[in-house]
Amino acid sequence: MTDAQTSEKPLLDMKGVKIAFTSSTGVVEAVRGIDLTIYPGQSVAIVGESGSGKSTAAMSILGLLPGTGKVTEGEILFDGEDLTKLSEKEMRHYRGSDIGLVPQDPMSNLNPVWRIGTQVAESLKANNVVPGSEVDNRVNELLGEAGLPDAARRARQYPHEFSGGMRQRALIAIGLAARPRLLIADEPTSALDVTVQKRILDHLGGLTRELGTAVLFITHDLGLAAERADHLVVMHRGRIVESGPSLEILRNPQHPYTKRLVTAAPSLASSRIQSAKAAGAKSQELIAKGDQSSTEEVIRVENLTKEFDVRGSRGDKKLLRAVDDVSFTLKKGRTMALVGESGSGKSTVANMVLNLLDPTSGFIYYKGTDLSTLKGRDLFDMRRKMQVVFQNPYGSLDPMYSIFRCIEEPLALHKVGSRKEREERVAELLDIVSMPRSAMRRYPNELSGGQRQRIAIARALALKPEVLVLDEAVSALDVLVQNQIIQLLSQLQEDLGLTYLFITHDLAVVRQTADEIVVMQQGKVVEHGSADQVFAHPAEAYTRDLIDSVPGLNIELGTGEAFVPDTGTQPR
Incomplete structure (x- = not known):
């Protein structure tokens, strides 16, 4: 906190705030007495895993608590006015003009x-x-x-x-x-590629300085928190467990939970990026010893092109070439990452591989079979071999289905096992993704974003597929769960010989998971190589920009030097 801030009045002052929800089983306390102060022009980040209460605390400031949520104790003072005492009509005066919101799910x-x-x-x-x-x-x-x-x-x-x-x-x-004077940014860049993320966050930083706008970040990305916030607040199970200047906390975390967060953050922990490099060397060693699983071709994409009809600047129709002559081969038991900015065409490629979109031209082969020739029963059977985890956990789960039915649906559709066997399989899948079995009876709206994504992953694994297409599958997860899911996917790949096509903008995650990287820009493949090769010696300026934009990658932590990739450019 600067001397200027200590001498002026806080813009926001939360004192002893408790928030509870009423459920069929009783009252659940989501926030258990937190104190939080934000000064004009200050940027503060609340970090913590899904369900820690960070978004609930932020939504209480706007008076937008979901369902039965209610502030049961404490004060939320904005410019001296207690927001908890205001009527809905009075609150509208503050929303938008004084307190802005960038919500999590677009x-x-x-x-x-x-x-x-x-x-x-x-x-x-x-x-x-x-x-x-x-x-x-x-x-x-x-x-x-x-x-x-x-x-x-x-x-x-x-x-x-x-x-x-x-x-x-x-x-x-x-x-x-x-x-607004205060902007609440709830995971504002979780859906953005790193270069645009940097541009957006630079812009938010500029606003803070020029207009005196304070920013409250809600994030699971410690790299982002370290780079962008003056002050860091760590929440765990509804309580603040640590609070202080960002770099101080990240370099010298005191609470065991904070230590776990710092260790799990892919963009911060240089040791984990280095260990990923070692793991990459180990897998290369296995190939050298004749590991045949990684030489068998599973998916081959040849000269893939996709054009869409779009409206031009005057409303006239024109063609947009979203994917332009893309080719690559995916080997059994390997992980290929398709990376690039939003709009680079990577998700369009994934949808064509999954047979959800027809190519304009080019071919996709699955173990030698041209997917465009499949119809009816053959196509239905192919769906079982290739499953997908979509980017958006809110849109990919039916809100009217219980969690049990969400996961059981593919098993029932493919007539797998008896009702009792399906129940056992659902319970097993919940164990795999570290969700309690009691979640079966709950509905998607009762779960956090990260919990919903774990359910989506469980559903994708239900049919024991050979290929999993992961479309930003961990972008909505906090670092601890993200780390757990990445390790889980790695273990499943090893145990079951799964093949992954990873669509992502998160280069730090790519560094840990991918064997091969295909870099896409404006529909074209601009770089293709092993993960080690692309990170250590990126050939294209575009690839270097992607790597340099990973938030927090070059921050030095107390445990050692930051990992600075050899990109031929100076650290920012």
Whole structure:
């Protein structure tokens, strides 16, 4: 905290705040008496695993607690006014204009039937920020600030025409529209590739300095917290277990839980990146000794191209080449990572591999079988061999299905086992992804984002597939669970000979998991090689930018020197 901050009045002061939810089994205390102070222009990060209470604490500031959530004790003072005492009508005065929000999940927070520009304009009008005649220009400026090129055209598009990262950028534009004094950013960049993440966070940092906007980050990414926040608050099971200047805590964590978080953070722990390198060397050794599992071809992609009809700048139809002549081969028991910025075409490639999209041209072979020739029963059987874990745990689980039914559905569809055997398999899968068996009776809306993603992974494993396509499968998970899932996937791969196609923008995770890396930019493959080769000697400037943008990668921790990849550039 600076001397200036100690001399001025706090912008936000939470004192002894307790938050509880009423459920069928009684009252559940989610936040157990926390104190948090934020000064004008200060950036604070709350870190902790899913279910630690960090998002609940943040939502209480806006008076937007879900379901039966209620502040049962304490005060939330904003500029001296206790927000817990205000009516819903009075709270509306603060939302948007004084306290902005960038929510975590872009798909469920954008209206699917409204154009993106209309939704940004709505936030400007609701807060009377600019005169009506200037709204369109301001919308374009905000979308541009949030990192969306060709903003005027993008403003006329709908959410379904945007990639996950582009939707998140639109939400950031909405959150910043009214130039709030406090911006609550709940996992603001979890859906963004690292280069855009850096641009967005640089922008937020600029706002903090220029406008005196305070930022409260809710994040599981300790790299992001270390780089972007002055002050770090660590939450565990509804309590603050450690609080202080970010770098001080990361270099010298005191609480055992904080120590676990620092150890598990892929972008921070240089020792783990180095150990991943050692593991990579070990796997190369196995190949040299004649490990045949990694020479058998499972998927071969040849000259894959995909074009979409899109609207041009004047509303006329034109073709967008999302995937442009992509080729690669995936070997049995190996992990290939497709990396690149949002809109680079990596998820489109994954959807074509899964036969969810038809290629415009080119071929995909599964063990020599051309997937485009499969119909009916053959295609149904192929679905069993290739399963997917999607990026968005909110959209990929049916809210009307219990967790048991979500996981059991593929087993029932493929007529696997009796009802009792399916129940046993669901229980086993919950164990595998470290969820309690009691979760079977719960529904997706009762789980955190990270817990939902674990259920999605359990469902993907239900049919014992040969290939798993992981589309940003760990981006919604806090570092401890992320670490656990990565280790789990690694163990499953070893035990079952699984083959992974990993679609991700998280280069730190790629460093730990991938054997091979395919780097995509604007639909084309710009670099392809082993993980060690790509990280140690990236051939393309684009690849170097991706590696250099990993948050916190170059921060020196108390346990040793930071790992600085040999990219031919100076550390930032």
